[in-house]
Amino acid sequence: MxxxxxxxxxxxxxxxxxxxxxxxxxxxxxxxxxxxxxxxxxxxxxxxxxxxxxxxTRHDLLAAVMESNIALALAEADELARTLRPREALAEWLVQLTWQLRIWHDLPYCLTTAHGDPASSMNAVRNPLLMRTGVLLDEAKSLGDALDAVTVDEVFELITALSWGVDRFGDDKETARRRVRVATAGIFA
The missing domain is CATH 1.10.10 (Arc Repressor Mutant, subunit A)
Structure with a gap:
């Protein structure tokens, strides 16, 4: 490449x-x-x-390394959307996304620092994930399964914060799943 x-x-x-x-x-x-x-x-x-x-920059290197991870995550989101009802697809995507973002220590920090910088190369990592989260959220909203007042930016920021916690607390997959389910309960109607 x-x-x-x-x-x-x-x-x-x-x-x-x-x-x-x-x-x-x-x-x-x-x-x-x-x-x-x-x-x-x-x-x-x-x-x-x-x-x-x-x-x-560090962000340029990190974005390039993450490119294949992002492609796999987006394919997983597509599979969830094809095989699950919108509410369940969104809920499972939020678990998987949290787990994916915790993959390397301090990745949530790098995503957060890039958040306000439209020129950041980390946007190549963040934006496709944000967009896919928005699609799944909108599908759940269309069926009344997610609150209309919740925005995709709020959801993504929450998931980024949760991934930091999953990393810092050393959660295994099941503990992370529970943490995400409890923390995201307010998204759903």
Whole structure:
């Protein structure tokens, strides 16, 4: 994969980019998303300049690493919408989204800091998830299963906060599911 709108990378440049993405994914899984970028470059076997040429900011790197995770999450949302009633699809999506966002320590923090910045590269991660949440919320509202007064932004902010709690409390999947169900009960009619 290369940067949008640019020509294909040379083979060595593509190898460096791939090595950075792999090292970043491994580091984020072990240390969280606020891990040292210099450490990621070292782990990838490239210099700092190479890392920053490919990913000028932490958010650029994080968004690129998360790209495949987001695609899988959106496919799961589509499957929920196809197989469950709107209320159940939304409820299960909120559980799955909370679990997905807690995948790397401090990811909710990065999403929150990018929230007010329309130029943030984290919007490539946030916006598709926000839009899919909105679609599921609107479908539940259309059947009277969710409160009309609840906005998608409020729901997404709640899920982001819940994912932080799930991460910090070290919830397993069932504990996280219960936490989300209790916290989101007020969304539903």
């Amino acid at each position: 290369n940067v949008k709108g640019s020509r294909p990378l040379r083979a060595d440049a593509q190898r460096n980019r791939d090595a950075i993405l792999l090292a970043a994914r491994e580091t984020f899984e072990e240390e969280g998303v606020l891990a040292s970028l210099d450490g990621i470059a070292l782990r990838a076997g490239v210099g700092n300049a190479t890392l920053y040429r490919n990913f000028p």
